[in-house]
Amino acid sequence: AEDNSSLSGHAPSEGGAGHCVWYGECNKKSSTKQNCPYDGPAKPLDDAKGKALLKKWCDGVIDPDKPMCCDYAQLQTFDQNMGMPSSLLGRCPSCFVNLRRHICLLTCAPNQSEFLEVKKTEVNKENRTYITELDIHITNDYLWGTFNSCIQVSVPSTGTKALDLMCGQWGAVKCNPMRWFSYMGDKTTFSVPFQMNYINETGNSTGGRFTPMDPPTIPCSQSVDGVSAACSCVDCAQSCPVPPPPAPKPAPFVIAGFDGVSFLMLIIFLAGSMAFLMWIYVCKPKNDNIRGVASEAAHELDSHSINKSSEDYEKPSSFIEKLGANTDLYLQRGFEKWGTYCAQKPWLILFLGACLVVTLGHGVKYLKVTTDPVELWASPTSRSRVEREYFDSHFEPFYRTEQIIIRARNLSEIHHNTSDGIVEYGPAFNRDFLLAVLDLQERIKKIGEGEWYSLDKICLAPLRSVGQTETDVNECIVESIWGYYKDSIEEFNKTELDPAKYTTNYLDHFIKCAANPYDPLNCIAPYGGPVDPAIALGGFLQPGDTLAKEPHYEKATAVILTFILQNYHNKSLLSPAMEWEKAYVEFMRNYTETEKPDFMDIAFSSERSIEDELNRESQSDVLTILISYLIMFAYIAVSLGQVNTCSRFVCQILSDDSIVT
Template identity: 55%
Template sequence: MASLNSFVLELGVIFCLINTILSATNNDSTSRRTSNGQCIWYGACYQDPNTGSMKNCYYDGPPKKLVDDEAIAILKKRCPDLSPEATCCGPDQLQILEMNMALPQTLLSRCPPCMENFLKTVCHMTCSPEHSKFLNVTEKRFDPATNVTYVNEIDYFMENSFMENVFGSCRQVSVPSTGGKVMDLMCGDWGSSKCTALRWFSYLGNKETPMVPFQITYHNETSPTKGFIPLNLPTVPCSKSADGILPACSCVDCEESCPVPPPQPSPALPFRIAGLDGYAFVMTVVFIVGSGIFLLGVFLCSGRKHLGRNAYSYSRDDFETGTESNFDERQVGLVSGAEEMRAEVARRLAVPQHHSSQVALGDAEDSPLQSSKRSSMTSEQAHELETHSISKHPDDYENASSFIEKLGANTDTLLQNFFEKWGTFCAERPWLILFLGACLVMGLGHGIKYLRIITDPVELWASPSSRSRIEREFFDSHFEPFYRTEQVIIRAVNLSRVYHNTSDGVLVFGPAFNPNFLKSVLDLQERIQSIGEGTSYSFDKICFAPLRKEGQKDTEVTECVVQSIWGYYQNSIDIFEEDGTDPLGYQTNYLDRFVKCAGNPYDPVDCLAPYGGPVDPAIAMGGFLRPGESLARHPDYKNATTVILTFIVNNYHNKSLLAPAMSWEQDYVAFMKNWTATQKPFYMDIAFTSERSIEDELDRESQSDVVTILISYMIMFAYIAISLGQVNTCSRLLIDSKVTLGLGGVLIVLASVISSVGLFAFIGTPATLIIIEVIPFLVLAVGVDNIFILVQTHQRGVKKSNETHAQHIGRTLGQVGPSMLLTSVSESCCFFLGSLSDMPAVKAFALYAGMALMFDFLLQITCFVSLMALDIARQSANRFDIFCFIRGSKKNEPSSSNGQEGLLYSFFKYIYVPSLMNKPVRCAVMIIFFGWLCSSIAVAPHIEIGLDQELSMPEDSFVLKYFRSLKDYLSIGPPVYFVVKSGLNYSDVDAQNLVCAGRYCKENSLVTQLYSASKIPETSYIARPSSSWVDDYFDWADSKPCCKAKKTDHSFCPHDDFGCQSCNIKFGGKEHRPLPEEFSRYVSFFLRDNPTNTCPKGGHAAYGQGVNYNTNTTTKLSTVGASYFMTYHTILKTSEDYYESMRMARKLADNLTKTIGVEVFPYSVFYVFYEQYLTMWPDTLFSLGSPMNKEKLANHRSLNGDHFQETHFGRA
């Protein structure tokens, strides 16, 4: 945006040029034709007191011979096709011509054929010896004070083909500073998009145009008319050399000069088979074939009655008795039918509480490690079953066990023994364990005081080592960060369209052009600009003011960049309400001015905003595009339904300098919230944001989540307390409840989170708000599972007669400990693998979550086991829960009977599992699962990856409303900068040719490649040609009025300081560019010079921050370092648009790097948020694959007992 803001004053430059060149006389005027070969003027004899322009003396006579040597030199230089032997211009006219030609030359000389063709129209009008053939004086005036008659108005007859050819050679000449075309500056209201040959010349000859000395009415004719012969001269097309010496126009300035672009690859066609979605078709076939094979296998195997000669068999009734004899019988029984299998699975899912210690083979509840399916089992009478050890003779089984299988079985045995002993140890010393646990938690929790929480979205989203962050840091440190943007989107509500009757018919405007609506917009704009008045952070102290003069101490509010429709009216109600009448008698008003300025925002007379630059209508207006429509060449801004106010604030790489801007933004947000709630007119809908708003809203959301976390923990605590209790009678309610144990379990979960956060705070790993928002819920869910497993296994187990409570607890932990260990290690490993992600938010979350789960496991097998021991002792002593100092009545002594099965337990054991184990149901389950898998695979390629930024904001956030409005109403893409790192010697002509886009520049130069990319925006996502400080520097240096130096020390002086002298830059070579030393001497002058009417190419506004240079204090020569070339992306709506635009920009930058031999990279503010989506699919597959592999390794050793069991004891 900044690049567009400054250079619009070039229009005036062109007018200057034409006015002087045409300097004309005045007369009382009669439309008449003079004789052939006669002049209509000679010499400049009258100066207009109002404009200061010189007008030509009326002269109806033969041409005269030039005798002045200087005048002859000028004629040969500017008008080589005219002879000094006979001209209709005097030396004074030629002097004026030479002086004023410097201005159009600044804009048009980059295309030599255009400049030559344009000069022909001016030279022949000024000096042709045959004026009377194609010029007609329609008005001449007499000045009695000087006794001269001067020409005041003429008709200029041109052959239509000549006019079209001149226009055609110039219409595509670019203006590097704006990325637009020169016709945006030279064609008035029409701009480059609607300009034609006649409109161009008519505008240049219109006396209403500033600095045009008199009316020149152009006529494009195809044959002689009214006795005049239209001027018809040979022209040179822009793609040809003008004189065989000067080159043709470059590709950027002449499309015909561009090489034929390679054919663009056609968009990838969707994968289809027979007109159907290919993925769905393939997976449908896979499903049908796979299901058929499965059903065929089931059918072929259905007659098999026995699964193996030595298969291990048991019946359901075997699990209803606990005798050792029955258990031994089960070891040698045979399997017959499916009933036994159903009983086994039912027992695995719901272990009978009477026999939790009597672990049948493969009890999944007792231990998912399942050695053999328990390699070691303990009977109710403490009988140790034979362990399938490594020493077991292989001939005892049908197939010998592998070493790995035996190792897995023994590992499970060791784990069970370890956890049994550990549980007994903790249960016997509960207070010591709780004390040590509390010390550990408090010690680690102390680290929270060192915790650093990241709220900056950039730091959350992109790793410091990622390419996007490195490039962003380079850009910010060399050019300052992109401007801070404060934006208000104002939509007109319940307002009708506005109709305006004009000479072109009735124009229909959108509701945003309602005059009362626009006046309210101005009121809001002025009030926003007045925020902070009288403070150190007022808007004028923080705003971006590109035309602020060097050394200027204070900035006026009017110098601040504000992109608003009111810039077209100079923020003035009086100008807005001005009415007039056009030549056809139609009333003109503020709507006509908008149409004019929207068509050519660079019009220096009516359209430049108070800050001195343009207002881009695509930024200031919204809602003029239909859904799905992109910004075309001729957008109809009249349909706008929305006005957008954009306030640009300076940004700094040094964060300490941002305090004033942050304070202003805070007041701005507070003001907008209050204004929207209390003062907003009924016909407005407002959405707004500031640069700091996203970070503020994320912080607010995290603070509000604290209440949610507390509520969820309280609910989970209540659920645990109620569910763990085994209350059978009201009299034992306060004894059998588990409120204290439930509270302890929840506190242990919370302590694990605190310990994890404190540990990483000590290490120095920064946290993110997502840790506060998500990890407590995650650890709570996992922790509660383990609590239920541990407590309910103990409750459903039968305490042996010779066991203490501590030993019973130890035996319980021995049964479930391996399961808890396996799940905790697996879950933690998955999270720790997530820390391989480069995204800081994900990395921090994975580390904190993985460590919290590990702490949760450690605290559960220590502190929670100790709490269980204390609670069981309390319950056995018949003491109340919570109020443990109160003992219950003896008649309420606990019964020695075993616990009862709950409803959910009974449902799974007696209804769900038996039903699931029916053969038809099993087949249906497998087919349904397989069908679901196939359908998931079929739709996976259609998943859209990306970031929905709306999901990051709470529903009540004003930023969320802004995001939605931005998507609907903003109609321009974000700027993109192609940064060229240091290393290129810009003073060398060959290096210049690798970058520039004007004369003698290479066809594949940097700027030319960017221009070519802008011609295919559908695939390149580049919307406009780029700016080019190199080309503008050449034009600036070649314009005599531009470069000024102080007379004393030859240091920089603004070009509008008349007390300074011209630089007299020396040029050389056929390229006519500054000599290497001159280039280095004056490049800093160019980058410090502001553009004006007399020198529109000053580079300070556009490139002051965009070019790094170092000046040698001794030689005063400057060396250019890193610089950028700015353009715009196309309108980006979806996540795919964002990351694909970045992908294409990087591809283009790689080509540029190869071309110039110096690293080039693209940068836009959104790149850091979308970079990870470029590799989302590979990263996703890696993230999914790595945890599965790690979990497989973690489980492999412990679960090999499963295979051992299946091999030797039968396969269900």
């Protein structure tokens, strides 16, 4: 190898036009070709096929009719090498166009020397000199613009991000523009012909000799030509629909620093009481007779007296009044007779009464206490209920969910040293805390083991093969952060070294999986599917944040375990699930009361919890209702039954005077 520094160090030619640094291909390197150094003016491209290739890849960047620094052979190599990035990034045109622009300029721009500097050349067996190392001066704006437009592009066939494959060992999560471009410029990377050192505008050691390449970039949320569509939401966060910001809360109603409503009520109460007292003590005429309850003269009350008929009053009564008084009279007489009869034949009456109660009481057999919230709170004819019914009977209802929310208590944040500086993790990432969560999760999975209602028989296991007879709990969907570590402490304890020699551990692994839960190798949970970080973690949203804005999952303060069970429209198939849920609630109650470590705060719920609660409430009501009925009966017996001796009533406290009517 010969260091050919004479090729470098061109001052931009007069008029700032620049010239070529290479032209044509001089050496073959496995699948790609290495260019020949050429230090002269650009040459016109006369080849029609070459122009077609330029139109295909560099439309609008390189003018095919003007002289340039590439020949047809180079354009062919270019064309051959674009297959791979095109299949990875082609889903998102703006990203791909951005990336292509600099490769076009690099390959063909007539003013190459303004931003390219050949650093090393070698001579091959045929005695031809070819380029092996090159500096590319490029602006930060371009690097960041292109990076930002490509970072989220996904590769659906592998379930990864395009930059997982294009950023070398960094993967998409730890990729940044410099890491990405240096990987693409590394001569050891497949299909890269020579070492290309991307030198960004700010890190200039060139002393202004070069004008950095600065192709314009298009954000991924914008269309490339104003006609075609922009990149989809999957490939570009900026393209995702943003929910309208919530309307600002109305200012609280406050009077003199107090809650407005309470304050007004207090004023009204005080004014009312004042007015009432004033009226009593000041305005009320001394000899005014309030028409009282006890007034014998009061017409209305007195009209109920059975001893007088309506004619006994001086004032003639209206028809309605007469009707009322007569009805009263007949009722009174009728019941008087009936009462006397009962009192004369108490045993017969008691016997007949008992018979009646027993016969009617048989209806209790058909009594059903409704605890299904849907039955209770939705009208059977409401449209949503009818539609739900139809859906459920054809496709089965939504799964049964069992959820446990575990919050870290009195644990501090974790500071983790990474190649991107110190990253702060929320207390939910405390090692002991997570291990305790795993322990709890595994014990819940074992509830009912070996019984007819064990979890593996009732859970939702979508990846189980049809007709499979042997079932395993590990096939059950469990949405838990431990899915990222395959529910294994060994996986959890694994550490690695990243390219910058920083140790990476479970924390880095989490960041990687939160960014791409579908990563088939590293992040897929044991059940065979992804774990959504927004469901497995809690407490990571700062006030005002939404899930739409790439939340910082690593700030989580709580973890959530979700177990998903199969649900059936046909309620009779639900008994194993009901039984398991009962055992689960029992277990959780016991765990939170006796075993829960101090650093955990636990809340749990099961699908049957609402029904259980309704059941419990209606049962606790029974006692209340019984007692109030007893009191009512006692009152009626005492006040209407003319009880006048203590011997007839057990209650000694009630003296004759107070109850005699």
